[in-house]
Amino acid sequence: GAVVSQHPSWVICKSGTSVKIECRSLDFQATTMFWYRQFPKQSLMLMATSNEGSKATYEQGVEKDKFLINHASLTLSTLTVTSAHPEDSSFYICSARPREGYGYTFGSGTRLTVV
Amino acid sequence: GQNIDQPTEMTATEGAIVQINCTYQTSGFNGLFWYQQHAGEAPTFLSYNVLDGLEEKGRFSSFLSRSKGYSYLLLKELQMKDSASYLCAGEDSNYQLIWGAGTKLIIKP
Numbered sequence: 001g002a003v004v005s006q007h008p009s010w011v012i013c014k015s016g017t018s019v020k021i022e023c024r025s026l027d028f029q030a031t032t033m034f035w036y037r038q039f040p041k042q043s044l045m046l047m048a049t050s051n052e053g054s055k056a057t058y059e060q061g062v063e064k065d066k067f068l069i070n071h072a073s074l075t076l077s078t079l080t081v082t083s084a085h086p087e088d089s090s091f092y093i094c095s096a097r098p099r100e101g102y103g104y105t106f107g108s109g110t111r112l113t114v115v
Numbered sequence: 116g117q118n119i120d121q122p123t124e125m126t127a128t129e130g131a132i133v134q135i136n137c138t139y140q141t142s143g144f145n146g147l148f149w150y151q152q153h154a155g156e157a158p159t160f161l162s163y164n165v166l167d168g169l170e171e172k173g174r175f176s177s178f179l180s181r182s183k184g185y186s187y188l189l190l191k192e193l194q195m196k197d198s199a200s201y202l203c204a205g206e207d208s209n210y211q212l213i214w215g216a217g218t219k220l221i222i223k224p
Contacts, residue, residue: 006157032210043202043216044158093157097210104148104212109157 002028004096006107013084013114021110023078023094030096034104035076037067038091050077080085084114117141119153119215121203126221127193135188135201135218147186148178150202152217158202161188190220198222 003026013019023033032051034042048064050056050071058064068080077096081088094107118140132136139147148164150158151186164179164186176189188201203215 034212044214046212046214049211092156103160103163106150106157106159111155 002026002080002096002103002105002109004030004094004105006094006110008110009108010111011113013112015085018080018082019084019112021081021094022091023077023079023096023107025096025098025105026074028096028105029099030073030077031074031099032097033069033071034095034097035067035077035079036093036095038093038109044093047079063084081112082089084112086110086114088112089114117205117207117213119203119213120203121201121215121218123216124219124221125126126192126223129193129222129224131193132189132191133193133220135190135203137186137188137215139184139186139203139205139213139215141205141207142183142214145208145210147177148202148204148206148212149177149186150204152202154199156163161201167197176211192196193222195222195224197219 005024007022035047047062048056048058050069052071052074064089071077094111095104121137148163149161152158162177170176174191179186200217200219202217204212
């Protein structure tokens with residue numbers, strides 16, 4: 001089945017630094033990648049939607065200059081959290097929709113802790 | 116507006132049957148997804164309903180009524196490993212997923 005590889009699975013960084021999270025579709029082409037954030041005991045919150053080769057569409061309230069998304073190819077999308085602060089600590093998950101067929105495949109998630 | 120409603124928490128006994136309901140309102144509607152999410156892990160796909168009716172997959176079944184904007188996930192022969200959050204998500208006509216807050220299912224021996 002379709003697999004999305006997400007790295008790193010967890011990261012601890014100092015406040016003010018940047019962190020890059022990578023999602024790679026291993027055996028299919030992902031035309032659209034969704035980036036979510038999930039706080040403890042809450043549901044998924046969509047941050048942005050990116051289509052290969054075009055700028056990401058950010059949800060209301062999500063700072064595009066802080067959360068940089070690059071979807072340069074049909075198999076790779078990255079989320080960079082710039083100038084991270086403790087309130088950015090969360091579980092970040094990517095999800096890809098394949099070029100063909102239906103369904104959404106999730107990455108394994110990245111636990112970000114900013115200290 | 117777009118909205119997905121599902122109960123916050125349910126409790127059931129090992130070996131029993133539980134039904135998790137979900138009602139939805141979306142801008143256009145393509146289909147309804149159910150995902151399972153264990154604590155600290157990413158969601159995993161359970162089912163996708165497009166047409167009205169019941170779809171069975173082993174111990175898990177999912178039902179959809181498009182006219183009523185209603186779906187349910189039915190879990191049979193509950194096992195302790197089924198303790199998780201179950202997320203209902205409607206796909207609108209723009210292929211965006213509208214997520215419910217999730218139902219935390221607690222299984223007791």
